[in-house]
Amino acid sequence: MTSTPHLHLSPDQIYPFDARGVARRFRHAAIFGALDALQPGETMRFVNDHDPLPLLDQLRMRYGETVSIEYRQRGIEGVVIDFIRR
Numbered sequence: 001m002t003s004t005p006h007l008h009l010s011p012d013q014i015y016p017f018d019a020r021g022v023a024r025r026f027r028h029a030a031i032f033g034a035l036d037a038l039q040p041g042e043t044m045r046f047v048n049d050h051d052p053l054p055l056l057d058q059l060r061m062r063y064g065e066t067v068s069i070e071y072r073q074r075g076i077e078g079v080v081i082d083f084i085r086r
Helices: 024-037 053-066
Strands: 014-018 043-048 067-075 078-085
Touching: 014 024, 024 043, 024 053, 053 067
Parallel strands: 014 043
Antiparallel strands: 043 078, 067 078
């Protein structure tokens, strides 16, 4: 089985990342890997069952101004956040 490489053909592409399906012990590493793969202008739409405040602090420290964080939905049922690579 071969995999198709991600070609980054559209700079305004939104890539979904549903953290609810990732084991907790792998979650942060998977999120960092996904963000590292983004090209400038691309967005990762992150879905989670809770507001990940410690993760957001880590992202700000790791990426600084190169990744912006924009809440799309925030409530008791969970959050949707766009991480935009600058």
